[in-house]
Amino acid sequence: MNKHAHIALESLLSRASTDALTKPAPKGEELETILSAVMRAPDHGKLRPWRLVVVKGDARVKLAEKIVESMKRLHADPDPKKLEKRYKRFSTMPMTIVLGMHLRPDDKxxxxxxxxxxxxxGMNLLNALHAAGYGAVWVSGDVAYDPVLAEELGFPAxxxxxxxxxxxxxxxxxxxPRRRPVAPYVADWTGEPVSFDADKD
Structure with a gap:
């Protein structure tokens, strides 16, 4: 294995999600380069169904407010502590990138x-951020499935x-981060259905 391949592989093997983040976040040409990694994702039909919304600066508070509104819309009696926690996370993270799906249900x-x-x-984005020396975590939760919030962010059904x-x-x-063994999740197929050690009790 050559030096460049080893460095690239070590980058992939050392990536781990983290929300223990501080400033700075990427910006300018560096951010554009990182986001360009998204365009290298496998894409049957070349539909490029991904869309990226960058939230930074004062817009973080506006997004946090939308998140809280979504939680109140989804739950009749939301836990105030959860509302406060979500608001704090979304309003204080150095940057949030919203990943949207531009879907074509009638396409072949x-x-x-x-x-x-x-x-x-999304995985390319995480790997590119890590390779550039940044940290990230991909979160979803109930608000990610709120069609009203999606429309407010530019993704109507x-x-x-x-x-x-x-x-x-x-x-x-x-x-x-601990490197988990891969063997329990891999099986050689020889003509019959396989089983995995990871699925055994």
Whole structure:
């Protein structure tokens, strides 16, 4: 394995989600380069069904307010502590990137494959952020499935939200994320249905 391949592979193997984030977040050309990684996601039919909404500065508070409104709309009696927690998270993260799905239900490409392409784009975004030295976490929750919130963010039905990425510089940690073994999740197929150690009680 050459040096460049080793560095790239180590980057993939060392990525871990974190919401322990502080400033700065990427900006300018660096942010554009990171977001360009989304365009390399596998995409059957070249529909490019992903859309990215960058939320920074004072707009973070406006998004946090929309999140709280969504929670109140979805729940008759929401827990005030949960409302406060969500508001604080969305209003104080250095940056939030909203991942939207621009879906075409009547296209020849199955809807599931369009959604999978958006998921792959999200993973490319996480890997690009990590490779550039930033931290991120992809969150969803009930508000991600609120069609009213989706429309308020620019995704009226049949379009939808795929989640929110909190982005910033990871706070220092004293330990590396544990690398889980892959063997329980892999099986060789020889002609009969396979089973996985990960699924055994």
């Amino acid at each position: 490409i199955p809807l599931l494959e369009q959604e999978l392409a958006v998921g792959a784009a 049949p379009h939808a939200l795929a989640g929110f990425f909190f982005v910033g510089t990871p706070e220092k940690t004293d330990h590396e």
